[in-house]
Structures are given as structure tokens and as C-alpha cells.
Amino acid sequence: MFIEANGIQMHYELDGNPNRPWLTMVTGITNDTTMWVDQVAALKDDFHILRYDLRGQGKSSATPAPYSIELLSADLIALWDALGIQQSHLTGLGLGASIALAMGVHHSERLLSLLPCCCRAKMVPEFAAMWHQLMATVKQGGIEAIVENTAQRWFSESFKQAYPEKLEAVRQMIRGTSTEGYLGVVSAFVGLDVEDQLGQIKVPTMLMGGAEDKVGGPEPIMREIAQKIPNAYYTPVPGAAHIANLQNPAGFNEIMKSFLLKVSQG
Template identity: 30%
Template sequence: MSERTIRTPEGVDLHTRVDGPPEAPPLLAINSLGTDLTSWDAQVADWSERWRVVRYDQRGHGRSGVPDGPYTIDQLGQDALAVLDANNVQRADVCGLSLGGVVALWLAVHAPDRVDRVVLADTAARVGTEEGWRRRAAVVRAQGMDAVVDLVLGRFFSPDFRASGAPALAAVEAGLRRADPEGYAASCDALAAADLRSVVGEVTAPCLVVVGTADEATPPDDARELRAHLRDGDYVELPGAGHLANLEQPVTFTRLVTDFLSRTHAPGDLHA
């Protein structure tokens, strides 16, 4: 394992971590809005046996820099490319969740020579509405993160998981409360403007679209629409899982991604 801070060509400092053998094929994992690279901890223990797992805190998140907003999906995509460049990665498999999934989709559209296979988890080509994201950004800038934590947790996790008191709940809540308000709000601005629906059909990389059936933020209807416009895509629903499916059902999620990236399945033969 190695951790370091890299600086993008735009001058943004990004906290990165790499796990796994240096000679292994690379896998880039991109975090969701309001979380950081530790949100992949449950997966990395397994993935790092097969891949060199490259993670980073997206700008405005975790230990990365917080430039003034608004941010754009183009900037977030360029940040991902800067992380690959800093780690001497020409091509990688990519796994992104929620906002990270939008970034992964951006990479598949705008930098197809840099990606092999792509996992699009609990995400969509258009997430939410511009009005909703602008409203949330305004609330956070005016009142701070505490004003939206309960709302976000309710959209992140299924009711059953919230009632379980699982450690992941407390960890995500603590991360949200310590998040930088401007970094969070500026990322909401990126989601407000991001709309990749018109270019999804350009993606040539094999994709896995995975979604929890209890995902309120990017529900299965959004995921099915995304899959329908991809040229080459598997689609799997995780029964009962909420928006952060990798935290609610870590074993199943890890297996699905491992099987997809390892091509140990026939097309359309993945199941939760």
C-alpha cells in the first residue's frame, strides 16, 4: 500500500492510495458524493489480490484539495485522468459509484483509450435534477453540512440497513459531518449540470450496470435506461440494497465486480 498527494495540471491536490502488486493490472475506483476513498475498503481487501487498485479522494472530498466551485464533470473527469497519469497507468478498469459512476461514464465517453472495462454502480447518465442539486448546494453553503446529513443518509441507505445500526452507517455519517461544505456544494453543482444521456451510445467499453433495488437516489429505472443505451453492458440488481450498495452488500458487490472484470461469466449471465 502507498499513499501520496498528486497535483493535477489544473493545480488541484488529490489524495491517492494504491493497493496491490505493482505488476498487477490497474483498477481505478472512484468515490461517491460525500464519501472518500475509504468507502472502498471492504472491496479492496479482495480486489488487491488481483489488481493494483488505485483510489483517490475526488476534489472537494476527504484529504484532497478544495478549490472554489462550481465544479464541472469535465474537471472531475480530468482529475481521474491525472490520477492515472501520476501512477503511470495507460489503461485501467474503472469502477465508479454514484458521482464516481458519472465520472467513470465520462471517462468511457471522452477517454476511451484509457479504459478497458467499466463498472457503473448506483449511477445514471443524468442523476437527479438541476433544480434539486442547486437547492442542496445553496443549503450547504448557507447552513453547513449538518443541514443535509439526515437527508443524505436517508437517500444513501435502505430503511432496513438504517435500522440495522451497521458500522458503515456511523462511518458515513461522520464523514459527511466533517466534509468541507464548499467541496460538497461545488460537487452538487457538477451533478446539476452533468447530463451524459446524449453520448452514452458512444461508449464502446464493456460495462456492468449494478443498482440496489431500494436505491432512491438513482433508482433501478434510471439504471435500466442507462443499460439500454450502452452498446455492451451487463445489468444486475441487488435486492434490498440502497444507494451505497457496496457498503450494504459488500460481499455480493465485490463478487459481481470481480466476476465481471475477470470475465468469468458469459454476457448477461451475472446474478446477485
Template identity: 30%
Template sequence: MQLTINRIDTRYVLDNEGGGPWVVFIHQLAGDLSVWDQMAGYFRNDFTVLRYDLRGHGDTTALPDAFTIDDLADDLAELLDKLGAPSAHVVGLSIGGMVAQKLAINHADKVGSLTVVGAPAFIPEDARPTFAQRAASVRENGTASIVEATLERWLTPEFRKAHPEVVKQIGETIARTPAEGFARAAEAVIGFDARDKLASVRKRTLVVAGEHDVGTPHAASKVIADMVPGAQFELLNAAHLSPVEESRRFSALLGGFLRDSA
């Protein structure tokens, strides 16, 4: 399904068989809504589940202009408005976790609870050149050129060996991501910093990190839990994509958190 959000044709999938409270899942950089397919299966009977593609990812278009993480949060706020959602439990992975934090800060009325997965509270200065280099490299060589290196960061060697079909599907999604969409999003990540407002978040908050995540070390995620009053922090035996690697543990953890947030 498609809606025009802030002049952008946005793809979304809405599963509302359960007719319960809204849950929105936000995907990672160079991903799309398919990373949440399994979670949608777990939660669709008890919740109204929304997944969508970020600007310039999957089947969502992008304007030629630069954008920020705040802009991506504004996109989600408008999408929820247009779909008639009073508010939603917000679950974000990687860049999606950055968007989730900004939604909780800038559009608190839209957020029932906040779950941040594999995301930091800010991008440190020494990490910013890495994202700039990735943006430049993808503009020159395309997203297919980063598939192998990205999969090595996102998934542990043990998982990649045991689940080649999952690895293949995620790799294909990376390769399909439009180069300019990836580059603009990577550049948006460079300027991300939520530290000055996280202490003002008054929503129940769950922060999940992967013990083997080299891209976003779990200490960087714990900063969020330390800053948001009453936040819960959980460490899973995974790399960056803990909802994929540890899907059963993640779904059980999230399910318990959402039931307690009702």
C-alpha cells in the same frame, strides 16, 4: 499519498500487492475513498487498486472555481497518467459513476472496462432544483446538517439498524466534507448528461443499481445499460450504497465481471 492534479492537491491510496491490472474506485458525493476500503481488501491481491478523493472531498483540495463532471474525469485521467497506469477498470458510485461515464467517453484509452453503480445517464430537469437547494443549504448550514437525511436515502432502514458502526462512520465522512467542496460538486451534477455519447462507448460495461434507491431509481440507471452496446445490468437488494449494503454480492459480481474483462 498526495499528487498535484490540475493544480489540486489530490489524496490517493494505491494497493499494488497483487501487481495485476489496474482498478480505480470513485466515491459518492459527500464521501471519500474510505467507502471502498472493503472492496480494496477484496481485490488488492489480484489487482492494482487505486482509490482517491474527488475535488473538495476528503483530503483533496478544491479551487474556488466552478467545475463540471468532465473536469472531474480530466482529473482522473491525469492521475492515472502521473501514476503510470496504462489503463484501468473504472468503478464509480453515484457522482463517481457519472465521472466514470465521462472518462469512458472523453478518455476511452484510459478505460479497460466500465462499472457504474447507483448513477443515472443524466439529471432530469425536475431533479436539478434539488441539487441546487442542497448546495445552498450546505453553504449556509454545513455538511453536518445533511447527515441524517442523506443516510436515510443511502441505506435501507434494515441495514442502518443492523450495522450502526458502519452508519456512524459514513455519517462522520459526510460531516467532514468541506461545505464548498460539496456545493461545487452538487452544482456540477446539475449539468450532467451523458446520453448523447453513451452509444459510442465500446468498453465492457456493468451497471449496478439498488432496488430501494430513492435518489437514483434503478430505472434511471438502466438507461445506461440500454444505451451502451452489450452492457450488463444488475439489481441488488440495497438502497444507494449497494457496495456497502450488499458487499459480498457486489464483490462477487464485480469480481466475475473483471475476470471476464481481462
């Protein structure tokens, strides 16, 4: 489904139980709504689920770079307003989780709980250098030039060897990203800086991350983020690297569902 929000055509999907609380799932860089399929299956009986593609990702329309975390947050607020969603549980992965953190800082009144996965709260020079190089590569060679690098970075070696078909599906998802949209969302990610404001988050919060994630959201960084949010905590997902919900969906779903049901039941 498509709807106009904040000046763009946004692609979104609704699943689950309309009589239950909203749960919004935010994708990351070169992701689309298909990344959450296993989570929807696990949570559809207990939540009314909204998935959407970020500006310039998947089937949502792109605008010229640069984007900002504030712009991507405004897109989500506009989507909620267009769909009549007053409050929602909010989860995201990678850039999607960084957007979720920013939403927690600036829009806690719209959230029921916060569940950021495999993320960061502030860009640092050594991590930014990788992203600047990736943007330069895409400017020169298009999205195809970073497909393999990205797919390889997301998963552990054992997973890549055991599930070549899943790796190929991920390659196809990455290829669905427009060059303009890639440069836009990466520019937003490079400007990420909400770490010093995390104490303003006012909703129940659990952070999750792949126990084997060494780059995108390493455990020490995730634990540090959790310590800066009132009453938040971190739970590692065993047997998973950066895209933890795809590498260990059963373990990821168990942790996520337990937290969300506990929060929903008060």
C-alpha cells in the same frame, strides 16, 4: 499519499498486486476513499487498485465552485498521467459513476472496462431540484446541516436499524467534506448530461445498482443507461439501496469481481 494533479493536491491510495491490471475506484459526493475498503479486501489479489478523493472531497484540496464533469474527468486523467497509469478498469458510485460514464464517452482508449454503480447519465429537473435545495442548505448552515438527510437517504430502513454503527461511520465521512468542495461537486452533478453520447463507449461495460435504490440510481434508469451502451448490461445488487457497496458488500463484491475477472481473462 498526495500528488499534485491538474493544479490541486489529490489524496490517493494504492493497494493490491502491482503485477495485475489497474482498477480505479471513483468516489461520490461526500464520500472518501474509505467507502471502498470492503471492495479492496475482495479484489486486492487480482488487481492493482487506485482509490482517490474527488476535488474538494475527503483529503483532496478544494477549489471554488462551480466544478464540471469535464473538470473532474480531467482530474482523473491528470492523476493517471502523474502515476504513469496508461489503462485501467474503472468503477465509481453515484457521481463517481457518472464521471466514469463520461470517461467512457471521451477517453475509452484509457479504459480496460467500465463498471458504473448506482448512477445517472443525465440530470433531470425533479432530481436537480433536490440538489439545488441541498446546496442552499449547505450555503446557509454548512455541511452539518445535510449530514443526517444524506445518511438517511442512502440506506434502507432495515439496514439503518440493524447497523447503527455503520450509519455513524457514514455520518463522519460526510462531515469530512468541505463546504466549498460540496458546492463544487454538486454543481458538477447538476450539469451532468452524457446520456446522448453513451453509444460512443467502446469498452466492456456492466452497470450495477442497489435493487432497493429509489432515488440515486433506480433500476429503471440504470437499465435505460445500459441499453444505450453497446453490449452493456445491468445487474442489481440484492438487499441494498443507493450506497450498495456498503449495505451489501458481499453481494456487491461477488458481482463486481465476477465481471472484472471475466473481462481480464478475455
